[in-house]
Amino acid sequence: MTDGLAVEDLSVGLPPGADRPLALSQVSLHVRPGEVLCLVGESGSGKSMLASAVLRLLPPGVGVTGGRVLLAGQDLLPLPEADMRRIRGAQIGMVFQDASTALNPLHRVGDQVAEPFRTHTGLSRAAVRARVLDLLDQVGLPDPAGAARAYPHQLSGGQRQRVGIAAALALEPGVLIADEPTTALDVTTQAQVLALLRGLQRRRGTALLFITHDFGVVAEIADRVAVLQRGVVVEQGAAADVLNRPAHPYTRALIAAIPPLAPAPPRPVSADAVLSTAGLTKTYGARRWGGRKAVRALDGVSITLPRGATLGVVGESGSGKSTLARVLLRLLPPDAGTVRLDGADLLRLPARAAAKRIGMVFQDPYASLNPRRRVGELVAQGPMVHGMARGPAMARARELLALVALDPSAADRFPHEFSGGQRQRIALARALALEPAVLVADEPVSALDVSVQAQVLALLAGLRDRLGLSMVFVTHDLRVAGRICDRVAVMHRGRVVEEGTAEAVFLHPQHEYTRALLAAVPGRGWTPPALAPSLVAEPLVS
Amino acid sequence: MRGWAARIGLGLTVLVLLMALSAGWLFPRDPLGLAGRPLQWPGDNARFWLGTDNSGRDIAAQIFHGARVSLLIGASATAIALVIGTGIGALAGYYGGWVDDVLMRVTEAFQTLPNFLLLLVLVAVFGSDIRTVTVAIGLVSWPASARLTRAEFLTLRNRDFVAGCRTLGMGDAAIMLREILPNALPPLIVYASVVMAGAILLESALAFLGLSDPNIASWGNLIGRGRGVLRTQWFVSAIPGAAILLTVLAVSLLGQGVNDALNPRLRRPRA
Numbered sequence: 175m176t177d178g179l180a181v182e183d184l185s186v187g188l189p190p191g192a193d194r195p196l197a198l199s200q201v202s203l204h205v206r207p208g209e210v211l212c213l214v215g216e217s218g219s220g221k222s223m224l225a226s227a228v229l230r231l232l233p234p235g236v237g238v239t240g241g242r243v244l245l246a247g248q249d250l251l252p253l254p255e256a257d258m259r260r261i262r263g264a265q266i267g268m269v270f271q272d273a274s275t276a277l278n279p280l281h282r283v284g285d286q287v288a289e290p291f292r293t294h295t296g297l298s299r300a301a302v303r304a305r306v307l308d309l310l311d312q313v314g315l316p317d318p319a320g321a322a323r324a325y326p327h328q329l330s331g332g333q334r335q336r337v338g339i340a341a342a343l344a345l346e347p348g349v350l351i352a353d354e355p356t357t358a359l360d361v362t363t364q365a366q367v368l369a370l371l372r373g374l375q376r377r378r379g380t381a382l383l384f385i386t387h388d389f390g391v392v393a394e395i396a397d398r399v400a401v402l403q404r405g406v407v408v409e410q411g412a413a414a415d416v417l418n419r420p421a422h423p424y425t426r427a428l429i430a431a432i433p434p435l436a437p438a439p440p441r442p443v444s445a446d447a448v449l450s451t452a453g454l455t456k457t458y459g460a461r462r463w464g465g466r467k468a469v470r471a472l473d474g475v476s477i478t479l480p481r482g483a484t485l486g487v488v489g490e491s492g493s494g495k496s497t498l499a500r501v502l503l504r505l506l507p508p509d510a511g512t513v514r515l516d517g518a519d520l521l522r523l524p525a526r527a528a529a530k531r532i533g534m535v536f537q538d539p540y541a542s543l544n545p546r547r548r549v550g551e552l553v554a555q556g557p558m559v560h561g562m563a564r565g566p567a568m569a570r571a572r573e574l575l576a577l578v579a580l581d582p583s584a585a586d587r588f589p590h591e592f593s594g595g596q597r598q599r600i601a602l603a604r605a606l607a608l609e610p611a612v613l614v615a616d617e618p619v620s621a622l623d624v625s626v627q628a629q630v631l632a633l634l635a636g637l638r639d640r641l642g643l644s645m646v647f648v649t650h651d652l653r654v655a656g657r658i659c660d661r662v663a664v665m666h667r668g669r670v671v672e673e674g675t676a677e678a679v680f681l682h683p684q685h686e687y688t689r690a691l692l693a694a695v696p697g698r699g700w701t702p703p704a705l706a707p708s709l710v711a712e713p714l715v716s
Numbered sequence: 717m718r719g720w721a722a723r724i725g726l727g728l729t730v731l732v733l734l735m736a737l738s739a740g741w742l743f744p745r746d747p748l749g750l751a752g753r754p755l756q757w758p759g760d761n762a763r764f765w766l767g768t769d770n771s772g773r774d775i776a777a778q779i780f781h782g783a784r785v786s787l788l789i790g791a792s793a794t795a796i797a798l799v800i801g802t803g804i805g806a807l808a809g810y811y812g813g814w815v816d817d818v819l820m821r822v823t824e825a826f827q828t829l830p831n832f833l834l835l836l837v838l839v840a841v842f843g844s845d846i847r848t849v850t851v852a853i854g855l856v857s858w859p860a861s862a863r864l865t866r867a868e869f870l871t872l873r874n875r876d877f878v879a880g881c882r883t884l885g886m887g888d889a890a891i892m893l894r895e896i897l898p899n900a901l902p903p904l905i906v907y908a909s910v911v912m913a914g915a916i917l918l919e920s921a922l923a924f925l926g927l928s929d930p931n932i933a934s935w936g937n938l939i940g941r942g943r944g945v946l947r948t949q950w951f952v953s954a955i956p957g958a959a960i961l962l963t964v965l966a967v968s969l970l971g972q973g974v975n976d977a978l979n980p981r982l983r984r985p986r987a
Contacts, residue, residue, distance in 0.1 A: 400944045435864075529885025542876035546898045556884040608884065 177246060178381035179228065179349045180204045180264070184241035186227050186405075187219070197236060199407045205381040207348060210372070212392045212413070213385045213482055215402035216428075217594075221293060221385045224402075225351045228383075229266060232257050245349065248501035256259025262295045266327040267342035271354040273305050273334035275620075277326040284310075290344040290526050309340040310329070314370055319534040331491075332363035343504025346378060352502040353385045361489035365694040368394050387623065389432055390653075390697030393417055402427045418703050421574050431628035432702050433657040435695055437676035443660050447514075447533075448480040448644045449502075452640040456497055472508065473668035477646075479612065479661075484638060484645040486659030486676070488652060488691070495648045499616040502646065503534045530560055533605035536589075537595035537617035541591040547601050549575070556607040574603040579633060595626035601632065606637070614646045619654060631657050656680055664688045721972020728966030736783040743777035747933040755949050759879050768967055769938060769952045770945050779959055781933040786963060787848050789934075793915035794908050797856025798861055802897075802904065805865025810873050810892050820866070821857045831856040835918060839927050846929040849922065853915045868900035902978040909971025913964040920960050935960050 186198040197220045205211040215221040226232045228243050230250065233710060245265060248695045250258065270276035277286055277370075278409060284306050291302045301697055303322075310318035313336040335355060352371065355362040375382045392399055396413040401424065409422040420426045458474040471494040479485045489548070490494045500506040502513060504525065508558055513520040520528055536542035543552055553571035558564060572582040578599040589597055598618060605613055619627040635658055637643060649655050655662055657678060663673040664685065672685040683689045692698070741748075754772040756764055766776040808819040826834070838852040872878060872894065882893050922928040923936025930937065935956035942952030 500879075503879075505879050505882060508717040529883055532883070534880065536876040536880060538876060542880050544877045544881075544895055544899070555881070555886070559884050559886045559890070604880070604884075665845040 178204065178206045179437075179696065180242075180244040181224070181228065181651045182242045182244065184227060184237045185223070186223055186232065187237055187239040187369070189235040193218070194404060194407040195269060196239070196405050198227065200241065201402075201405070201407050203400055203407070203410070204384075205349065205383050206581050207213070208376070208379040210375060210382045210384055210395055210397045212396035212399045213383060213402055214381050214387065214389065214392055214399060214428075216387060216625065218404070220405040221387075221402050222353055223405075225353050225383070225385060227269070228351065228659075229262055229268060230255075231262075231367070245695065260294070263290045263347070264345045265346070265347050265349065266349045267347040269335075269338050269350065269352040269355045269472045271341045271671050273324065273338040273359050274331065276338055277334060277541070279326055281325075282322065283324050283326060283329065286326075286340045287322070287337060287344060290341065294345055296350050306340075309344055310337070312374065313337070313340045313343075314366070315340075317593075319340070330363075332359055332367060335359060335363075335367050336370065339367075339374070343378075343380075347380070349381045349383070350375065351383045351385070355384075356391065357386070359389070360693040361652075361696070362690060364391075366392075368696065388696060389417070389429060389624070389702070390695065391701075393494045393697035393700035399478060401428070411552070417700060420703075427625060429702050431625045431630070433631070433653040434702060435653050435656060435680075435698055437656050437680040438658065438660075440675065440677055441660055443483045443675075444481040446481045447478045448481040449513070449520075449646070450477070451498075451502070452476045454498065454501060454510055454513070455504065455509045456501060457509055468496075469547060470500065470668045472511075472709075475668070475670055477512070477663050477670060477673065479644055479646060481644055482638075482642045483660040484658055486655035486662040487646060487648045487665060488655050488662055489665035490650060490651070492667070492692070494668040495623050495650075495665050496616055498665070499534070499614050499646065499648050500622065502612075503532060504528050526560070530608050531611045533608060533610035533614065535598070535601050535605050535618045538602055538621050539594050540621075542601055543597060544605075545589055547588075548585065549587055549589060549592075552589070552600065553603045553607055555663045556604065556625070570607065571603070574607055575636070577606070578603045594622050595630055598622065602630075602634070602637075606641075612646065614648070616648045617650065618647075620649065620651065627654070634658060652680075652692060664691065719973060719976055722976065725966050725969025725971075725973055729960055729970050732783050732787065732966060735780050736787050739780035739784055743774065743780055745777070747777035747781040748773060748931070755952070757944065757949070758955075761892055765953055769941055770949070775938065775952065775955055778933045778938050779935070780957060782861060782935040782938065782956065782959065784933055785846070785965075786919065786960070789846070789853065789919045790912040790967070792850045793853035793918075794831070794912040794925050795856060796906055797857035797911050797915075798904065800854070801858035801861030802865045805862040805867075805896065806869055806892055806900075807828070808862070809866035810888070810896070811867025812870075816866070819862075823862050824858070826871055827859045831922060832918065835922065836925075836927065837923065844922075844927055844929050846932055849919060851917050854926075856918075857911050857914060860900065861904060861907055864903060865900060868903060869896055872896045872899055878900045884909040892977055893975075899964045902975075906971050906975040906978065909967045913967045916960065916964055928968060 181201055181203045184198055185196055185203045186549055188197045190196060201224060202212060213221050213224065222646060227238055238251060245261065250261065287306045287309055288302045288506045291305060306322055307318045312322050315321040351395060356367050357365060370392065372467050386392060392413065398411065399413050399416040400407050400410040401422065403424045409416060409420065410427045420429050422709050454472050454475040458469045458471050475498060478483065488500060497506065501508045515531055550571045551566055553574055554567035557567040557570055572585055575582050575584050580596060581597050589600065592600065619630050622630060631654065638645060647659055661674065662676050662679040663670045664679065664687065666687045672679060672683065672688045679688060683692060720752050722870040750962060751770045752761065752764060752772055754768055754770050758765060758770045764776065766779060796872055804819050804823065808816040814844065817977055835852055836855045838855065839849060842848045878891060878895060881895050910932055920936030920939065923934050924940045926940050928934060938956040939953045946953055
């Protein structure tokens, strides 16, 4: 008889043609009541598959090939579907990553939290209502009655996730599975939701299986940690042991790839500004007849980028940092303000001339490359638009691919044949093809796994030193900003609240918001141990 | 291409194509020329295995030659409709604003008129020569493809890769034609089968009313001629009717098959 949730030798088979035969291979885990077990892994490691397997909600074509899933000693796998339905929600609760899609947009929040009571209990309407209000109060929503009447779109992302947690905890399940519950949230919200989950879990003695890719979050919440690599648990143990004395090479590589929350050693920075903005203002949603509230995305933004330096633009979602990047690239016209690039008025240059002098790398390498073009063409496109003949442009493309550490034979392939990190290198080569004076990178590593992230950052830093690149680096992640930026500008609600050297901003933050942002970084109390950088390099061409 | 629907569609389409190609060789004589005693039932006379119509013309010859007409009208009218529709939809979706407003109001004006009525007007004004009929069918069939193209362009124009091309300094025409259009094509190719089936039906309907080109052997003309003897010699109308049914079915099934083949979610399920 085991308490909590135990997974024994669980194997899950993938359909033929997948990248490996087993999504999970002989995975054994045990989450005891009152304990938080963090399951850590990179994308494709099978960590979400485990949650689906436990709830018996595997996608079609994927099936359990062996092992047992024990809930309080009872094996769930052979149960009839009707019995399983009585367990889901009542004995095992589930919190999803994206509360905005996990909640039905057409139903009021209160009704959705009431759903488990209606499905699993015979409580009266009044009793259900009282329980719902109590739950919404417990998850820290300021006005439970108001929140119950609201529709999901009327709540913020953090509030929606609180509702998701309320619904998962409604029937006080003994086991809670949370699949990346804070990944879609801003850092300050993430810190609040983590504290909430931890508090509720402690108070109720719930066994919490917390799935995440982020070691910072692990340091924040875990009692024990299991590390999953390609479907195999390679290391399992107490949080302090795994985080500070990782034994398996894969865990060591993952932890070594995490940037410390500290500024990089300062580099000499030129006094001469290559790019500067003054009073940039942009307002969205000022519709002529619309009832929508106008949002000030940029409110008098003035920044300066010294030649050869990297300026980090840091902020949470809605701070205006991506709008700033788009204005610099002339993808959006600002309402007011000026941008000077090398002494020229960037906003008044002809579109083509401006395009040649400023390049961009986007966040999502899956969306920013036209899927129907070959990589060589994608890289050569820029020079060809500006009049270079096809032959020399393609030759240049091959050089650039070599520059970003890709095999030049990549030129003949399509983007979908490459991994996320490789695609981001392609995007980088494409942006560098025009030899821009300034490179704007909008969250270039946010969509990447941490080990790949480290490689792309190292590549960027190397190119910056070799080519003397000046960069505007937009990011929400302070660790990443610390790794690469010479100067940092912190944005909040369309304004730059603090700008200075990375050292000054990280070590002596002046503005209250900067301090709040630094305090919210998950795992700030944990300094990753200094490990030999034994990074397993990603193969250059798959 | 997988799935039984697609296979049947492909088989039937190939069959109709073979009929069209072999018409001149199997039936070298003018299909509209007098061939024998009128209104012979299929099987009565070994020379006319599908019988003869009320003017004594060989029905089999008309079916085979009619396949040519139907496919030709279907393909040409579809090409015309798609060129107009894609052009208007692309401009409206890419530029938005007043360009979109103007073009979409024009499209709606076309859509609110029943397209068969509009076709009747066009044929009444410009005559019923086979080329005029084809152009007229194309002119009444484009609005839906314009809306479809517009919807595709509306979502694609905001994609990062389009923004990326703009940051390289690429012009609007190049972005529309070379970057967005290839990504917008799959649903349009599928929709082409719907337009083609519709075009074949429109021509048949026109011919049934006696308003299509009377000097060609089309299936619709044959149905129209059989109308007078529908109660006694129903085969005169039923045989070309079945030919139309099978052709439209073939084109639709083929379109569905292409849709399945082009749909990335069906092609490679992601974990």
